[in-house]
Amino acid sequence: MVQMMKDIIKQETDIDQTSGTEIDSVALEDLCRSLSNNDPQAAKIALASLHAADASDVIEQLSNDQLRQLASFAPDVFTGEILAELSDPVLEKIVEILDAKTVADAIGALESDDAIQVVEELEAEFRDEVLKSVNPKERQALETSLAFEPDSVGRLMQREFVAVPAFFNVEQAINNIRQSDDTTMPDTFYEVYVVDPSYHVVGLVALPVLLRAKSNTPLSELMSPVQIAVTQQTDKEDAAYMFEKYDLPSAPVTDQSGRLVGMITIDDMVEVMHDEHTEDLLSLAGVNEAGLGDTVKDVVLSRAPWLIVNLATAVLTSMVISIFDASMEKIIALAVLMPIVASMGGNAATQGLTVAVRALALREITKANAGRIIVREMVAGLVHGLIFAIIMGLVTFVWFKSLPLALILASAMVINHLVAGFAGILVPLGLKRLGADPAVASSVFVTTVTDIVGFFVFLGLAALVLVS
């Protein structure tokens, strides 16, 4: 067993090394060695030549004790770029050790959208301390961001962007970009926003278009319309959805009066999509937000809530079964066969549910097709029910030599598959209707329904027909 585990661990590395996307194992070894030798200088050297994204990957491989050691003896390895790349649980552990001044200096070098990602993870008290140590202009920008809802675009947008008046021509626009101060320019940008005198966005010009146009062309002739309307209040998942739909590299963000105040870029939106994916996947499995946490305590706490709910529904299911204990005592085959009905219904319902949750996330279910989809799921459930009823009816007949038992099992299979089709689509739609995330809790509801219906119908039919 231990050998098998070792093999698997070893194999993981091999896969990493062939994928071209591996953790820098040399840097990781150097870093671990520096920690066991208690040599801060060596730790710095180990990470110095890496891209921040690689350095953060290496740091995330450390155990909690190693993380704490690194943060206390070499706090300056944690540059702003690295802090912004670290996953939230690791970041939380590191900032527990770092002092406010170190964090403030590190984030001072970042653009506003990256800085806010670090700051929003800090505990309120420590956050205030950090904010006191950053320069006043940046502090104000960060405080403005923090005033927005965590899920809004206002929280993650950057306040640096390039805007030029519509009456400029290409040469004037390019000169304006050339002569702007480095501190007001974004690190990178893909489009120039064209504004009217009241700073409302009237269009945008992609950089290749600007580069290839004649010098004297007015921007008003070159610009294309802004494809999507994003305000600071827009939900970031809605913004990400629109970026994906229209293949956008960036979008201007306005305040409620329509004035241009910021910019969101595709890299931030990719992160939003990524978090949304992770959340949907983990929610469907009943794992709470902190699901990728590192410690046993994190793991136990993040998964316990839905296990408790599942325990309650399992007890409820047992109570349903216990109604029929007399029948089962007479015909023990009922106890042997009953899990099949429940298990098939649960699996079929989970399939339908997952497809529905994904379709809802992609905004694919609408008025025009919801009715059709519901009907489709129920018909598919019926067809599956009939197929598996025939198979299991035959298996049961051969196994227990009882035609009535085979027919009862087959009937229960049909009914439970139909219920599975019904629950798999209506539970997520219903949860969404109630304003809840359809990925959360759907699984538990749906499998509870198929368990209880599965046991009740099978045992109930048996009690009526075979026992009475």
Add this chain to the structure above:
Amino acid sequence: MVQMMKDIIKQETDIDQTSGTEIDSVALEDLCRSLSNNDPQAAKIALASLHAADASDVIEQLSNDQLRQLASFAPDVFTGEILAELSDPVLEKIVEILDAKTVADAIGALESDDAIQVVEELEAEFRDEVLKSVNPKERQALETSLAFEPDSVGRLMQREFVAVPAFFNVEQAINNIRQSDDTTMPDTFYEVYVVDPSYHVVGLVALPVLLRAKSNTPLSELMSPVQIAVTQQTDKEDAAYMFEKYDLPSAPVTDQSGRLVGMITIDDMVEVMHDEHTEDLLSLAGVNEAGLGDTVKDVVLSRAPWLIVNLATAVLTSMVISIFDASMEKIIALAVLMPIVASMGGNAATQGLTVAVRALALREITKANAGRIIVREMVAGLVHGLIFAIIMGLVTFVWFKSLPLALILASAMVINHLVAGFAGILVPLGLKRLGADPAVASSVFVTTVTDIVGFFVFLGLAALVLVS
């Protein structure tokens, strides 16, 4: 019931209309009306003013009959842009109706990466016909793409890009971009690739950097290193992973000798991430690729394979239960309680499995931490097992007034949670080791293990202690 379904359907529309990301319902109504009036002109008008992404969303709302009608009476609404945006199942249905010439004309206007997305979905015979009708240069490009593996970068890259020699200065580079022919320029680009005389990429210059630099600066001074090495053979999911990690807007693609041959851009990579995520989510629920298909037949076929496997494992589980039928006949409480042990184990294992699958997709499990993660999962399983053993032990004692039964159930809970922790992490790692996708099949393996162990341990302990 019907009223509830109608409410839900209605509510879905309300949600759409407030989200700012809705289907254009006016266009959809116009389109449907044009179809029932058999008026191709009105169908064209309904879609004419929409962005291709919106038009394709509207078209995807149609039923299969409506799709066929639209494709036969107004084939020219299917521009290349719209075809490239349609989901694969819808595209397949439409190209069954369109003739090769129409498809060839539509894709003639597209860039190579968008054109290939349409062409690769066509049946081999029809594809050959379409390729015959596109112009020779484009045909050659498409045939070159098709020669690569479907999952490789060579398949989805575009062959248009901007490359300039390293000895150029800024002014020369900009002039080169200005004077290039429209047909060789990509529709959009974010970076200029700097090449040596043998067309190897030596660096890249982001457009803002180029714009802001002095005219006489040589590119060799401005350029930054290429962050990632992508060849035509690189797996597209690896490329997407690197785009996300390094926040890249584009990357140069080389052939095996290192010569620059193409470009991949973030919008294509976002689509890859999106498909990868959908695949993982559906695989975990046991739904095959065609999971979002539209017809009952699609749904039944895409889900039947894993339901059949589940049926087999459910029968196997029943056989395990039947070993203990004599014990259950004597103590019917065993039949009542046994689903609780299996259900809790199955849920806990699915939680662990999902976290592991996600961590594997994110390349978070490596040699350095695999051992720690395995231990963590098993300890967490043990802790959950102890917690739920205490709760269920008490419940059982109160319910059935039997201390031995309560202790047996509690022991079975601890053992099955430990097994769940073990299976939830080792099954996906093991599948990956075997070169399989850990998301596929993991669920079935893992829940089969927890079902069989759950029933066997609980009933087996009872048979040993209570019955013998």
